[in-house]
Amino acid sequence: MSTSREFIVQRNDLREVRVVESIEHPPLPDGTVRMRVDCFALTSNNITYGAFGDAMHYWDFFPCEVPGFGRIPVWGFAEVEASNVEGIAVGERFYGYYPMSTHAVLQPEQVGKGGFVDGAPHRRELHALYNRYMRCSADPGYRREQEAQTALLKPLFTTSFLIDDFLADNGFFESQAVILSSASSKTAYGTAFCMRQRLGSGGGVKIIGLTSPSNLEFTRALGCYDEVIAYDQVSGLPAHTPSVYVDMSGSAQVRHDIHHHFGDALRYSCSVGGTHWTELGGGKGLPGPRPTLFFAPAQAAKRMKDWGPGELPGRIAVAWQAFMKPVNDAQSPWLIVERGTGPQAVEKVYRELIDGRTDPRLGHVLSL
Structure with a gap:
């Protein structure tokens, strides 16, 4: 049984952090999946999630059992470790919104070819943009070698x-x-x-x-x-x-x-x-x-109403492809990916971001 780790943050003092470990996973309820979080991006955007955690309900996505602490959301990739949901198989890979943890339990609804929506009761009142998980095998734009850029920048x-x-x-x-x-x-x-x-x-x-x-x-x-x-x-x-x-x-x-x-x-x-x-x-x-x-x-909701639901993703995709050219420029890239593994690596990058000491050229992709 793999060790489960959570990187949690004091909600009223972002400098105070803890890593909580447990050896055993609790039984997986019906209608849920347990995701093993493989990698996630950590940027100044995640510090914003913490800074505006109460006002914008970012703390509400992944509740924390430790009083006064919260789990800052991150964007990344995870694989299904266990599944009690028809249509979602062990080993499948999904891109989406996860906690800074080794694992996350989600409650998939609206399961389809492209992915699913986390229908957990505490997330139903939160904005749908953050509740959608994309099945990598069904995404025509997905490239395993481009996961870092996707998590960091998309x-x-x-x-x-x-x-x-x-x-x-x-x-x-x-x-x-x-x-x-x-x-x-x-x-x-x-x-x-x-x-x-x-x-x-x-x-x-x-x-x-x-x-x-x-x-x-x-x-x-x-x-x-x-x-x-x-x-x-x-x-x-x-x-x-x-x-x-x-x-x-x-x-x-x-x-x-x-x-x-x-x-x-x-x-x-x-x-x-x-x-x-x-x-x-x-x-x-x-x-x-x-x-x-x-x-x-x-603004996304307004444009989906103005243009229809399919037009906005298409326009973003065109702009994204243009943006990727300078980002990945061979001579002078806008982004250099740096990877790290383990609690110490995560805390090091987190504290650099908190203190404003990060090199803007670097993009950090991490795992616990």
Whole structure:
């Protein structure tokens, strides 16, 4: 019997972590499957899941039995270790939303060729986007050798695509510049890539990235921003330019600086992430528009209604293929995959992310 491990986090202090081990698996209930989590991506996006765990219900997907602790969700690949569900066989591989654990018990419903939905009662009120598990053998785009890129970037890129689509759907709020914080993060440069694809060169809306001094060189080399500056250079931007702020960092100080610098010239303030999780704060009393939380599933639902359910995945797939070219460029790839196994490897990467010490070129794929 293999050892089961769970990496859990103190919900009110993301720096406090534990690894819980058990030797025996409890009996598998009827109508459920036990998945062995083979590998998962760990990025700053997962820190955002923890930072917004209560507000956005991220803690609710995989309840934790240890009081005060939670299980941060991750995207990855798992194989069926045991099954009490017709149509799902032991050994099958599925891509989806898992806890940072060696195992997960799911309750499949709507089982079909393409996969299933986890119909566990505690997940039924959570957004369907996170409850779908894709059967790898039925996915025409699946490549075993591309699993790392899929786990690391596909969920983030879907958010990037939807942010760009949301801004375009609203005419970029009649702005002349879109400013993205945490510009070296994968979600930010995915958004900038989608905007660049849409707008082309000199498209009338300038794409500006904000990042830390240590990440300036990398972020500029991506080539998808018109301008990249350090956080302490915000005051040098033209204050009267109609602008949109896309907040990937969650930093209250950066938000304060942007709002006070642009004032009424700031047409929209979009809150997406919390990479600077220790600097989170509200947006009350700021000049300009009230910061508004962006919820990707809501824009996805709107587009499925506008376009029909099949059109959105198709458009994302086309954009994804274009994005993969610079990501996997042989001469200067945007992403270098680094793998790790075991609790120490997971904790090391987690703490680097918590402290903002990760190399933006690296993408970490891990297993417990």
